[in-house]
Amino acid sequence: MDADVLIIGAGPAGSVAAKMLKQLGHRVVILEKEQFPRFSIGESLLPQCMAFMEDADMLAAVTAEGFQFKNGAAFSRAGKLTEFDFTQKFSAGWGTTFQVPRARFDQILADTAEAAGVPIHYQQTILAADFSNPGQASLTSVDAKGVQKGWSAAMVLDASGFGRVLPRLLDLETPSSLSPRRALFTHIEDRITATDYDRNKILIAIHPQFHEIWYWLIPFSNGRCSLGVVTPAGFLDQRSGEPLEVLREIAMEEPRLAELLVDSRFDTPANTIGGYSANVKQLYGQGFALLGNAGEFLDPVFSSGVTIAMKSAALAVPLVDRQLRGESVDWPVEYEQALRKGIEVFRAYVEAWYDGRFQKIIFEEHQLANIKAMISSILAGYAWDEKNPMTQRSANKIEAILATYPAD
Numbered sequence: 448m449d450a451d452v453l454i455i456g457a458g459p460a461g462s463v464a465a466k467m468l469k470q471l472g473h474r475v476v477i478l479e480k481e482q483f484p485r486f487s488i489g490e491s492l493l494p495q496c497m498a499f500m501e502d503a504d505m506l507a508a509v510t511a512e513g514f515q516f517k518n519g520a521a522f523s524r525a526g527k528l529t530e531f532d533f534t535q536k537f538s539a540g541w542g543t544t545f546q547v548p549r550a551r552f553d554q555i556l557a558d559t560a561e562a563a564g565v566p567i568h569y570q571q572t573i574l575a576a577d578f579s580n581p582g583q584a585s586l587t588s589v590d591a592k593g594v595q596k597g598w599s600a601a602m603v604l605d606a607s608g609f610g611r612v613l614p615r616l617l618d619l620e621t622p623s624s625l626s627p628r629r630a631l632f633t634h635i636e637d638r639i640t641a642t643d644y645d646r647n648k649i650l651i652a653i654h655p656q657f658h659e660i661w662y663w664l665i666p667f668s669n670g671r672c673s674l675g676v677v678t679p680a681g682f683l684d685q686r687s688g689e690p691l692e693v694l695r696e697i698a699m700e701e702p703r704l705a706e707l708l709v710d711s712r713f714d715t716p717a718n719t720i721g722g723y724s725a726n727v728k729q730l731y732g733q734g735f736a737l738l739g740n741a742g743e744f745l746d747p748v749f750s751s752g753v754t755i756a757m758k759s760a761a762l763a764v765p766l767v768d769r770q771l772r773g774e775s776v777d778w779p780v781e782y783e784q785a786l787r788k789g790i791e792v793f794r795a796y797v798e799a800w801y802d803g804r805f806q807k808i809i810f811e812e813h814q815l816a817n818i819k820a821m822i823s824s825i826l827a828g829y830a831w832d833e834k835n836p837m838t839q840r841s842a843n844k845i846e847a848i849l850a851t852y853p854a855d
């Protein structure tokens with residue numbers, strides 16, 4: 448066999464899982480489709496993911512890079528600004544993190560795993576998988592020259608992100624419960640001089656007319672920002688022109704962004720991605736488990752993607768370790784249920800964001816300090832913290848908080 452564990456994809460889920468498995472003494476090989484560095488969307492991290500990088504002994508390398516510090520989230524709607532400071536959160540643990548150009552961040556994680564002894568084979572696209580032989584999983588990859596190669600291991604972790612390799616090959620895909628949306632985004636030289644702008648926070652702004660349309664402004668440490676807008680599917684088709692011009696035009700419709708970005712240079716072509724919300728029938732099977740986006744992806748609004756990806760790695764690794772040592776593992780309970788618990792919490796807040804209820808909570812002026820701390824915990828990624836009342840029966844909690852507000 449080529450390894451104890453083959454990992455498909457060297458994104459955050461794959462690299463963190465590989466490094467953690469290596470720390471436990473297993474032979475791990477990563478097969479990655481692209482040559483790194485490569486662009487990826489998803490640049491605002493949440494404090495919860497710092498603990499996973501710490502456990503994987505990768506945080507020092509990430510911290511040394513000097514990425515933009517992040518300590519919270521700011522929201523803007525119709526001239527109203529509000530902020531959440533993640534250091535004032537309810538849950539224990541990290542209250543700060545970074546905002547990262549992903550090409551560099553993912554490269555650091557992958558290089559750290561490789562330096563620890565995990566071979567990464569770049570430009571190997573997985574084409575086929577065979578799990579019919581208990582105890583030996585097989586993959587087939589093709590390289591950039593079209594040469595195919597077979598690989599085998601006791602177990603496969605699919606961390607292929609939006610590639611969703613095993614869900615597609617094994618017919619595990621199932622539609623997301625969330626409405627289809629499209630994002631349009633770029634990197635800009637921001638030239639922001641407004642003295643009341645806090646680079647330590649992601650800015651989420653809401654379109655003045657359409658509350659379902661929202662923007663992100665994610666500052667980096669090099670004077671540039673990631674800027675994007677998320678719209679219902681079909682909305683962007685109504686706008687004609689170059690994608691970068693369309694993005695600038697829509698951004699200028701939001702007063703806070705119009706004020707901040709007045710001198711910005713839109714110097715990079717815009718990209719678009721749609722239909723990204725996805726789900727699977729199950730997150731495991733004989734000889735494999737799905738990590739990160741290869742399993743479920745909800746929505747970008749709370750920047751939860753990388754955190755969920757790393758959480759899935761942190762949950763799966765001890766189970767893989769036990770399985771490799773011949774112990775029995777209850778994958779439905781110990782992996783699927785455990786991971787989905789937090790995903791369901793995020794889902795409740797994502798749904799309430801788009802129907803306007805969570806936006807109302809976020810902009811409430813007279814928020815009680817303890818409620819604000821609990822919300823900060825969710826926004827900081829602590830969706831698995833069962834001590835936080837807002838992670839328990841979240842949909843009901845949202846209603847209960849709204850019921851305390853004066854009628855409009």
Ligand code: FAD
Nearest residue numbers: 456458459460480489491573607608610739740747752753
């Ligand atoms: P990825 O990072 O996608 O890595 C998967 C890897 O697998 C890639 O390197 C890919 O090349 C490789 N691969 C794919 N197919 C194959 C194949 N056939 N064979 C071999 N390798 C393959 N998340 C955040 O945390 N913060 C944000 O601010 C944020 N913003 C977002 C904005 C938008 C518009 C969207 C759509 C998502 C956003 N996300 C954000 C989510 C984030 O992009 C993902 O959740 C995160 O990258 C998932 O990590 P991963 O390791 O599961 O997969």
